[in-house]
Amino acid sequence: MKHIETIETKNLCESAKKGGCGECQTSCQSACKTSCGIANQQCESKESK
Amino acid sequence: MIHQYKLGGYNIVLDICSGSVHAVDDVAYDIIAMFEGSDKETVISAMKEKYVDGIEITDADIDECYQQVEQLRDAGKLFAPDTFEPMAGELKNKTRGVVKALCIHIAHTCNLNCAYCFASQGKYQGERAIMSYEVGKRALDFLIENSGTRRNLEVDFFGGEPLMNFEVVKQLVAYARSVEKEHNKNFRFTLTTNGLLIDDDVIEFANKEMSNVVLSLDGRKEIHDRYRVDYAGNGSWERIVPKFRKLVEARGGKNYYMRGTFTHANPDFLNDIKQMLDLGFTELSMEPLSAHRATPRS
Known part of the structure; x- marks a missing residue:
């Protein structure tokens, strides 16, 4: 019986080795930090497409 | 962990x-x-x-x-060790001096007089001012020059009220588009606005050039108009809601945020969120006031 369902995500330890592509959206008004977060961004990395 | x-x-x-x-x-x-x-x-x-x-x-x-x-x-998927702390300094050094995004205060002035404004009505406790095209162009050049290998560059038009300097906003976007290819850059613009100056021109331009628009609305009319008044002391809700609806509809209902601020005056701000949903807005960002002792104008 399977007791654990793992949602496959990127492996952070692997991506930390080279440090990511740096193309994430960083638009962030000083009064509106929640307009830009990982929950609403698409990955920009060409490798992951 | x-x-x-x-x-x-x-x-x-x-x-x-x-x-x-x-x-x-x-x-x-x-x-x-x-x-x-x-x-x-x-x-x-x-x-x-x-x-x-x-x-x-x-x-x-x-x-x-x-x-x-x-x-x-x-397999390294549970109880993975924290190897990040030692590499933090190294990763930070790799990007030292790289600038990828700018917030441009295109207008240090505002056509509203919101009592709670963190930017003291757009002036940031200084003098009213409008950014010249030359200064804005220099800012974009600075961004390109210091962006290193980053291709996606984010530029936010902020203030004050950016639409009070809409002509320069348009000129700067046109400039950015004219130099993008040559430098292998992709500019992504965001516009924040209180909505008063939204018209069909703004809507058309925003849909063509703005990746995102941030629209200031606090929710229910009586809550919004408690603080967000013009210099005559009149509320802004009735004027801006139709404009916001038109803009959002023209954008296909996406790539926008309603940006609301809640204060001690509306701890029941779920009702303001509900009001925004009832108005047809689904992309919401509601944040607490970051200043203190703002009293509404009476």
Whole structure:
């Protein structure tokens, strides 16, 4: 019986080795930090497409 | 490091260092809670004691579950070690001096007089001013020059009220578009606005050039107009809501945010969120006031 369902995500330890592509959206008004977060961004990395 | 919790009928385990997300059954949840602090025997016997009837969960299930936890640990998806702290300085050095995004205060002035404004009505406690095209162009050049190998560059038009300097906004966007290819850059613009000056020109331009628009609306009319008044003391809600609806509809209902601020005056701000939903706005960002002692104009 399977007791654990793992949602496959990127492996952070692997991506930390080279440090990511740096193309994430960083638009962030000083009064509106929640307009830009990982929950609403698409990955920009060409490798992951 | 893990974080585990129960919510909405799910048992969730987050493995912080690997970024893995697991949905687990009750036995796995309990085993994981004890895993790092106790040896295998202690954990298994605690489980056998807890799931004592053995009808739904057998001893074999418990052993099997423990093994599955170990396998995930061995695969680096659970209890992954924190290797980030030592590399933090190194990663930071790699990008030293790189600038990827700019917030441009295109207008240090505003056509509203919101009592709670963190930017003291757009002036930031200084003089009213409008940014010249030359200064804006220099800012964009600065961004390009210091962006290193980053291709996506974000520029936010902010203020004050950016639409009070709409002509320069248009000129700067045109300039950016004219030099993008040559420098292998992709500009992504955002516009924040209180909405008063939105017209068809603005809507058309925003849909063509702005990746995102941030629209200031606090929710219910009486809440919004408590603080967000013009210099004559009149509320702005009735003027801006139709404009916002038109803009959002023209954008296909996406790539925008309604940006609301709640204060001590509306701790029941869920009603303001409901009002925004009733108006047809689904992309919402509601944040607490970041200033203090703002009194509404009477």
